[in-house]
Amino acid sequence: MTSTKDDTKAVVTQPKLGVLGGLRWFWRQLTSMRTALFLLLMLSVAAVPGSIFPQRGISAQRVTTYLDQHKTAGPILDKIGLFDVYTTPWFAAIYLLLVVSLLGCVIPRIRLQAKTLRAPVPKVPRRLSRLAGHVEREVAAPPQEVLAAARAALSRRRYRLREDAVAEGAPLELAAEGGRMRETGNLLFHLCLIIVIIALALGRLLGWRGDVIVPVGSSFSSVGARYDTLQPGAWVDTAKFEPWSMKVNNLDVEFEDQVDPSSAQWGQPRHFTASVTTSLPGQAPRQRTLGVNSPLAIGGASVFLLGNGYAPRVTVRDAKGTVLYDEATPFLPQDNTYRSVGAIKVPAASPKQLGFFGFFLPTAAFSKTQGPVSIFPDTRAPALVLGLYEGTLFPGGRPQSVYTLDTASMSQVKDTKGQPLRILLRQGQTYQLPGGRGSISFDNAPRWAGLSIRSDPGKMPALAGALLGLLGLVMSMSLRRRRIFLRVTPEGAGSRLQIGGLAKGDDPRLQVALEQLADTIGARAAPPRTLDPASERKK
């Protein structure tokens, strides 16, 4: 895209354009390079708010928090789509216009380039000294040999050659053209940009992603309803998922403990690997490993290990000792120390249902200012710090998060002093709940694996587009389109070599290139020692 269209101004000043003329004017405006550049800049400016405001597509929770904190500005920002920048109509408008503008720019130039590629190399002009670059040398070799050397040198540079028959005794001539692939590369690059954008859109429509938390020892089967969250593309039928299943046997996690505890590196994760058993219908189960940076491909989708945490197993009994609840309940880590929040919902309790909420601390310690905290992400001294509500857990049967309690129809249980009840449970301990509500015991804390299962059919087209585009870019940046004309006249025992060069666009190295070419030809046609140094700078 190196041309500008300044003729649009002339069109504007015409008194009547008519509908067709108006459309043509609009099309010219849209496909002008200036507009394409402007749209490109607009696209980058429009993408910026998405890096500043929290995005629903990345973290819906942070958007909710932001909306809670900004009661006035929040809804206004939400209205103009600043929390879903990359799916808003205005963002789509920019990139769609860009695609159209690029296409309008590139297609006519592809046609032009096809013509250029077929066009013959032009004849040698009469006066080489008038061209943008010009070199003249004396070579101590007969004209035929000089021309042969020139032919060889230019062919090696992949120039196309043209040699017209000349009359006996007339100067020999050679025309050459090189670097036509520059424009081809340029067009390829711009076409590939369009391919990448289309691939992105395809991925959106035909792809899907689902996330699920699977405690170690549990298994998961890929059916729509089993996902904790599922985001299918507009053209995806979730009923047609391939029904594979996966059991998480073990999760191997390592945290940094070889540095000083005050260091920022203390407790940083170093290694996550899950060993899983996968099974597809009609096939024997397979033992496989899944790690960060090494996803598993299964049933047309990829499984990524993107998170991990703890799912403390607690047992809740009623006053008679009957087990009401015995499950590993996933808690969500909040920070690098894996201080995790969660809720344990015991609907079987009577007369009122019980709901525990609070923290899981893998390595519990007590800070004077913050109370119970975790000081290391691994389970060195696991503890649960819980509060208790009683009442109706699922009022009206509305959907709710598994990690929080809906306390609308519940009341908090108080201790004997009238303070909200606070339970501290270390692993293996049992706590007797006040008022004959039974007991809760903390058995152990297995890990859970956070799996993300994704399918993106646009992935490979996007990669191919990017690679081809890169190739085109390198071609268009490194090649130079030049025409080089040579005339060799006999002079004494040797010959006089004249070279003229033309370049497309700005080419500050043209003259240098011609001099180099003359050197090469001279060295090829005649041994270097016979070169006459006096003629080297002759003008």
Added chain:
Amino acid sequence: MTIDYFSNLALVTATVIYALALTMHSIEWAAARKITAARSTTGKRKGEAADDIETRTRPDARATTSRASEASASTLTITRTAAQATPDSPTLEPEGDVDVDDEPFDGDPIPQQKTEMFGRMGISFTLIGLACAIAGITARGIAAHRWPLGNMFEFTTMAMVIIVAGYLVLAKMGMRWLGLPITMVATVGNGLAVTVFYVAVAGLVPSLNSYWFIIHITAATISGAAFNIGGAISILYLIKKRAEDKGTEKGYLLRLPDSRRIDVIAYRLFAFAFPLWTFTIAAGAVWAEYAWGRYWGWDPKEVWALVTWVIFACYLHARSTAGWKGGRAAVIALLGLAVFWFNFIGVNLLLSGLHSYAGI
């Protein structure tokens, strides 16, 4: 003395030596101000000022092959400017032939030699600083048992090594006039690294543990270095262009090639950096697919890398658009460089995203 202690020592020493090199180049510019200001009082002297660049670059030009022609190309343009500046036919003789007695000011050759001397000292210090920095990052890699590009500290020190090494290659090709801006970048960059960005040697978080780590970040470092050198050249271009347009060229500016030539050099660097930056983004996308399950997710780092890419794309287009050539294009390139820096520092420290490293 442990290896990481040695690494820190070497990198701090490198910073100090770069600062010394910066001082030398500052004196070089200051000394040049005296001589050439006096010389440029007449057109003829202006021509001579250009001539001594020519004599400086000529030995290189004689050397060999393509590099030689690169230098001789600059010689050509310089000669041409000299010719424009002095209608009364400039001489191409070496400066030794100039009769010093003609000069209205006495003692001109001394600052001339001084300039030359401090310039050479600047180069020497830069070389020593580079050696220290290379030792420092190598030791860092050995101490960490991995490629030393895992955090802002390592990225910055590596980028500075590439910037300085790239500059030394360019200086060999006759672009020693880059000394002042490059040593400035190296001093500030390395200084920031050892003071603000410093983190102790440590392992990597699991998502960084991939061979794409080496490919993606190394490409980012090299293209970042080229953007920075290009930016430094663009600033010189703007200064030189302004002086040329106003006709107030003096001092060290006279030792620079003419503005068109500087513009071409800046363009070459950006033209090298841009495809590499494109590759960086593409490689990053491939890695993101493995590590995070999607090749493009509008993470702040990705957004700002795209913004950087778009601005440099605009620069390349602007350079071939009438009315945007030269000055305006250079300003766009500098904007791109600013965005690059924001992407590196601002996004890491101000915005939260997946590209946040441990500590800094």
